[in-house]
Amino acid sequence: MNEENREQINKDRKGIGIIPQVAIFFAIGVLISGLIALVSLRARSDSTIRRETEAFAEEVAEDVALSVGEFPAHEWLLQYWYEHADELDIEYDVTFGPGTETERKATLLAERYPGLSLRYADADDIAALAPEDRKLYAEVAYSWLITRVNEIKWSHDADFLFCVLTDDSCETQFFLFSAASMGAERGTNYEEVYPLGVTVTVSESQRDAMKSAVRDKSYLAPAGKYVDYYAYMGDVGGMHSFIGLTYDLQALTHEVNQQTGGSAVLAMLYQIIQSSLCLLLLFAFVLKPLQKILRSLRRYKDDKDSSAISEALSGVHPHNEIGKLSEDVVDLAKEMDDHVKNIASITAEKERIGAELDLAYKIQESMLPHDFPAFPDRREFDIYATMDPAKEVGGDFYDYFLVDDDHLCLVIADVSGKGVPAALFMMASKIILSNNAMMGKSPAEILTDANAMICSNNPEDMFVTVWLGILEISTGKLIAANAGHEYPAVRDPGGSFELLQDKHGLVIGAMDGIRYKEYELQLEPGSKIFLYTDGVPEADNADKEMFGTDKMLDALNMNGHADPVEIMENIKAAIDDFVQEAEQFDDLTMLCIEYNGPKPDEGAAADAVGQNSEDAVPALAEEAAAEPLHDEIMIDALPENLPKVMEFVESRLETAGCPAGTISMIGLSVEELFVNIAKYAYAPETGSARIGLDIMPEQREVMITFADSGMPYNPLEKEDPDVHLSADDRPIGGLGVYLVKETMDSVTYERAGYRNVLTIKKRY
Amino acid sequence: MLNINISKEDAKVSAVLEGRLDTVTSPDLEKELDAVLEGAEELVLDFEKLEYISSAGLRVLLANQKRMNKQGSMKLVNVNDTIMGIFEVTGFSEILTIE
Numbered sequence: 001m002n003e004e005n006r007e008q009i010n011k012d013r014k015g016i017g018i019i020p021q022v023a024i025f026f027a028i029g030v031l032i033s034g035l036i037a038l039v040s041l042r043a044r045s046d047s048t049i050r051r052e053t054e055a056f057a058e059e060v061a062e063d064v065a066l067s068v069g070e071f072p073a074h075e076w077l078l079q080y081w082y083e084h085a086d087e088l089d090i091e092y093d094v095t096f097g098p099g100t101e102t103e104r105k106a107t108l109l110a111e112r113y114p115g116l117s118l119r120y121a122d123a124d125d126i127a128a129l130a131p132e133d134r135k136l137y138a139e140v141a142y143s144w145l146i147t148r149v150n151e152i153k154w155s156h157d158a159d160f161l162f163c164v165l166t167d168d169s170c171e172t173q174f175f176l177f178s179a180a181s182m183g184a185e186r187g188t189n190y191e192e193v194y195p196l197g198v199t200v201t202v203s204e205s206q207r208d209a210m211k212s213a214v215r216d217k218s219y220l221a222p223a224g225k226y227v228d229y230y231a232y233m234g235d236v237g238g239m240h241s242f243i244g245l246t247y248d249l250q251a252l253t254h255e256v257n258q259q260t261g262g263s264a265v266l267a268m269l270y271q272i273i274q275s276s277l278c279l280l281l282l283f284a285f286v287l288k289p290l291q292k293i294l295r296s297l298r299r300y301k302d303d304k305d306s307s308a309i310s311e312a313l314s315g316v317h318p319h320n321e322i323g324k325l326s327e328d329v330v331d332l333a334k335e336m337d338d339h340v341k342n343i344a345s346i347t348a349e350k351e352r353i354g355a356e357l358d359l360a361y362k363i364q365e366s367m368l369p370h371d372f373p374a375f376p377d378r379r380e381f382d383i384y385a386t387m388d389p390a391k392e393v394g395g396d397f398y399d400y401f402l403v404d405d406d407h408l409c410l411v412i413a414d415v416s417g418k419g420v421p422a423a424l425f426m427m428a429s430k431i432i433l434s435n436n437a438m439m440g441k442s443p444a445e446i447l448t449d450a451n452a453m454i455c456s457n458n459p460e461d462m463f464v465t466v467w468l469g470i471l472e473i474s475t476g477k478l479i480a481a482n483a484g485h486e487y488p489a490v491r492d493p494g495g496s497f498e499l500l501q502d503k504h505g506l507v508i509g510a511m512d513g514i515r516y517k518e519y520e521l522q523l524e525p526g527s528k529i530f531l532y533t534d535g536v537p538e539a540d541n542a543d544k545e546m547f548g549t550d551k552m553l554d555a556l557n558m559n560g561h562a563d564p565v566e567i568m569e570n571i572k573a574a575i576d577d578f579v580q581e582a583e584q585f586d587d588l589t590m591l592c593i594e595y596n597g598p599k600p601d602e603g604a605a606a607d608a609v610g611q612n613s614e615d616a617v618p619a620l621a622e623e624a625a626a627e628p629l630h631d632e633i634m635i636d637a638l639p640e641n642l643p644k645v646m647e648f649v650e651s652r653l654e655t656a657g658c659p660a661g662t663i664s665m666i667g668l669s670v671e672e673l674f675v676n677i678a679k680y681a682y683a684p685e686t687g688s689a690r691i692g693l694d695i696m697p698e699q700r701e702v703m704i705t706f707a708d709s710g711m712p713y714n715p716l717e718k719e720d721p722d723v724h725l726s727a728d729d730r731p732i733g734g735l736g737v738y739l740v741k742e743t744m745d746s747v748t749y750e751r752a753g754y755r756n757v758l759t760i761k762k763r764y
Numbered sequence: 765m766l767n768i769n770i771s772k773e774d775a776k777v778s779a780v781l782e783g784r785l786d787t788v789t790s791p792d793l794e795k796e797l798d799a800v801l802e803g804a805e806e807l808v809l810d811f812e813k814l815e816y817i818s819s820a821g822l823r824v825l826l827a828n829q830k831r832m833n834k835q836g837s838m839k840l841v842n843v844n845d846t847i848m849g850i851f852e853v854t855g856f857s858e859i860l861t862i863e
Binding site for chain 1: 786787788815816818819820822823826829830833846850853854855858859
């Protein structure tokens with residue numbers, strides 16, 4: 001059982017199932033409703049009892065009254081009984097029939113008065129009787145009545161049933177008649193039933209009861225388990241007459257309670273049955289399907305198998321919300337499947353696009369010329385260019401190519417926007433520009449025609465800033481045109497980089513029909529041009545400050561003698577230093593070209609060099625001592641050029657006042673190093689060497705640098721020859737560098753960019 | 765520039781050098797000596813008018829010294845101070861016979 005399952009089980013333990021919850025609710029409900037039923041039924045039963053009791057009592061009293069009223073002469077009888085209570089000889093509690101005293105008396109009366117109906121004799125009839133016969137009649141009637149009243153008592157199961165008389169004070173009760181149960185004794189003792197004529201003193205409550213009865217005609221009051229009832233029957237002989245009734249409520253209460261209790265229990269039973277049915281239904285139609293859904297969902301969570309859950313839940317039938325839930329869950333599972341497939345395919349698509357973008361980027365990158373040195377056999381100029389893209393494929397580009405043997409075309413451009421559209425537009429622009437240039441057109445014509453071509457196919461209104469220049473290599477004449485691009489930075493030999501604020505035409509691609517203008521610039525040997533896109537001055541740091549053209553110019557001017565490679569490295573270092581951690585926002589595209597002057601050929605060039613130095617000597621002689629001299633030549637590294645190189649160095653040294661012996665020694669080193677380059681640097685091909693000469697008269701020091709762009713080679717690494725070997729053992733060679741090392745003050749080597757640079761220094 | 769004046773007398777060859785013995789001119793010396801040294805037993809080189817020597821020149825001297833060591837002898841005369849300095853630095857002062 002793993003962690004997840006354990007967690008799930010613990011989660012499940014918390015909380016009660018729906019059936020127990022509902023069952024508890026039902027139970028409580030049943031209890032409460034049972035209680036309510038009980039209470040309300042009890043209340044009803046109480047009032048029922050009360051009503052029943054009253055009705056019962058009324059009924060009984062009614063019966064008794066009727067029995068009395070059956071005798072038409074009942075008024076006379078009641079009075080007579082009251083007045084002659086002591087004298088009457090009454091036969092109590094007999095069943096009618098022959099053999100009884102009453103029967104005898106009745107027979108006697110019937111004999112004496114044949115027309116007399118004992119039953120229905122009225123007051124007049126009685127008045128016609130002899131006094132002793134009236135007594136007889138009273139006794140017979142009383143017997144009949146008492147029997148009747150007993151019957152009533154028995155049949156209604158009353159405890160006491162009697163008729164009493166009382167005066168206004170209601171302090172005493174005169175018993176007229178009192179019903180007796182079967183087999184009861186008549187008398188005044190406990191358990192005996194009162195005969196006619198007994199007078200008792202009543203309790204306070206009975207007194208009040210009777211008074212109330214007089215007032216309200218009847219009075220019903222519970223007395224513990226019993227109920228006392230008095231019905232006012234009117235007056236007899238100046239006295240109030242009541243029919244009194246006492247009976248035991250218990251039976252009635254018991255009966256009623258049984259009824260109500262029975263009803264309550266029935267109600268509760270019904271509730272319980274219904275609740276159980278409800279629970280069962282709940283179980284069948286809600287819980288079980290829910291559990292099934294839950295189980296299937298759990299399983300789906302683990303295996304994500306939508307067909308399994310679909311199958312499992314297909315058996316969930318209830319056509320209720322649970323059924324719908326089950327269907328929805330299955331739908332959800334299927335949708336999850338689709339969703340996952342979707343995501344997978346989207347991800348795959350994304351990766352594919354990413355891979356293609358990478359490829360596109362590589363293609364774009366390879367379109368820019370990137371071999372350096374660009375034209376190894378053309379030493380009239382040095383070019384170096386770099387493009388460092390920002391995150392996406394970019395729209396900056398540079399280009400350089402020879403239009404013909406004497407014309408070099410330089411391009412730098414910046415396409416609006418980023419990403420694939422800019423890259424595509426960049427490729428198109430580059431090709432259009434170079435095609436136009438290769439036709440031999442001038443920069444203005446190239447831009448004009450390129451603009452026309454691009455505008456004709458530019459529905460997206462993209463545009464590109466371009467600076468394009470064509471250099472006539474033999475003369476150093478540069479013709480250029482600028483279509484909305486950054487000002488180029490130009491350095492004249494001996495000066496420093498400054499922005500050339502050339503005239504800006506409109507950016508290419510913006511509007512058709514634009515005619516561009518070009519301008520001319522004369523380059524001298526040593527002139528440098530630095531081209532760039534706005535990524536350079538607009539490179540920003542974390543504080544959103546921009547690098548700016550001032551800092552750019554400072555970095556460019558950091559080292560006046562630096563070659564294009566070094567210049568680019570300086571700029572890059574300056575930008576890195578400024579930007580530090582901030583993300584590169586825009587492409588950094590730069591191109592630097594240094595013009596070295598026309599190709600030196602055998603005749604004219606050498607003379608020119610010689611002439612220059614000869615002419616210069618008298619004038620310079622006086623200045624030489626004071627001014628530091630810098631000069632350099634670029635020359636094919638061929639052994640036959642050695643005299644020219646020597647002439648170049650030695651004449652300058654002479655002018656500077658260097659002693660002959662030192663000149664000779666320096667010359668030796670120059671020869672050795674130049675010859676090394678000539679023999680080895682480009683073997684088996686040839687290349688050029690640049691010799692730079694710096695004379696500092698104040699320090700009386702000479703520094704000469706030898707630069708070649710051949711294979712990397714540090715001559716100082718070579719082991720010194722053993723100078724003590726004998727002739728036979730000495731190998732031929734290896735002496736040149738050794739001589740240099742021994743005769744010069746310092747010899748240093750540096751690999752700068754793609755060049756070997758050897759520097760010697762000598763004090764004189 | 766180098767001027768070479770060679771004279772041969774039986775087995776002795778004399779060469780008077782004037783100018784510079786450097787990369788450009790050494791091949792000339794080499795060629796000319798090669799032409800005459802067959803069977804020579806003595807080689808004398810006069811450096812009085814020689815101003816300058818570089819490693820190319822040293823190489824030629826070494827090659828011929830080795831050759832003459834087998835055939836006979838070789839010596840240099842009238843070596844100036846500068847060139848002498850070079851010979852010393854390179855240890856050639858011990859290989860060559862200098863008078």
